[in-house]
Amino acid sequence: MNLVVFGPPGAGKGTQARMLAEARGLVQLSTGDMLRAAVAAETEIGKQVKEAMETGQLVSDDIVIGLISDRVDEPDCANGFILDGFPRTVAQAEALDALLKGKDKALDAVIEIKVDDELLVGRITGRFTCAKCGEGYHEIFRRPEQDGVCDKCGSTEFTRREDDSEETVRSRLKVYHSQTVPLIDYYSGTSRMRTVDGSQDIADVRRQIEEALNGL
Numbered sequence: 001m002n003l004v005v006f007g008p009p010g011a012g013k014g015t016q017a018r019m020l021a022e023a024r025g026l027v028q029l030s031t032g033d034m035l036r037a038a039v040a041a042e043t044e045i046g047k048q049v050k051e052a053m054e055t056g057q058l059v060s061d062d063i064v065i066g067l068i069s070d071r072v073d074e075p076d077c078a079n080g081f082i083l084d085g086f087p088r089t090v091a092q093a094e095a096l097d098a099l100l101k102g103k104d105k106a107l108d109a110v111i112e113i114k115v116d117d118e119l120l121v122g123r124i125t126g127r128f129t130c131a132k133c134g135e136g137y138h139e140i141f142r143r144p145e146q147d148g149v150c151d152k153c154g155s156t157e158f159t160r161r162e163d164d165s166e167e168t169v170r171s172r173l174k175v176y177h178s179q180t181v182p183l184i185d186y187y188s189g190t191s192r193m194r195t196v197d198g199s200q201d202i203a204d205v206r207r208q209i210e211e212a213l214n215g216l
């Protein structure tokens with residue numbers, strides 16, 4: 001099964017994609033994670049995208065399409081993958097359809113996680129991640145069971161994303177509305193699109209996604 005999960009920053013795409021990937025034996029492909037790794041490793045691509053990422057703008061379509069095209073060819077994607085944060089423009093969605101067709105693959109479902117803007121700023125500015133295993137937490141909504149210790153791997157090191165400051169979040173939301181919202185029209189014309197209410201808690205959104213997938 002090959003899926004797209006999209007929604008505004010802070011909607012819970014990464015959290016849901018991660019849980020869904022584990023439950024269904026799929027690979028989570030996050031262009032944001034790939035780009036952050038490229039920036040950290042100071043690769044050529046990393047140098048090209050650093051500024052756009054820091055200011056909450058999108059990086060060029062060509063770069064992300066290239067990353068995804070190479071990645072879905074790897075053997076671990078044969079069972080299926082979840083695209084998290086890609087596509088983010090109609091041009092990327094068109095390129096994705098074309099590249100999957102060329103590889104004899106297709107998208108089985110597109111899940112939109114819908115959340116109003118007012119909720120998102122608070123959600124994003126409170127989030128942090130285990131530096132070792134990548135498990136996501138939130139100061140209010142999802143604290144580790146034991147303060148300062150990752151529930152999943154026991155690490156005591158946590159990180160915050162540089163682009164999670166309030167100012168950058170507001171830019172990212174503007175970019176989402178102008179460049180990514182048109183995807184709703186693009187995919188609404190197909191039978192693959194499902195919308196879930198992302199303002200609910202993590203378990204409830206998870207349940208809505210399972211229901212949506214089972215009903216396809």
Ligand code: AMP
Binds near residue numbers: 009084
């Ligand atoms: P994310 O982790 O998905 O919130 O992505 C973090 C940042 O990476 C975004 O604000 C963009 O600068 C960049 N990025 C991630 N995915 C894409 C994409 N599909 N198209 C363009 N830029 C992207």
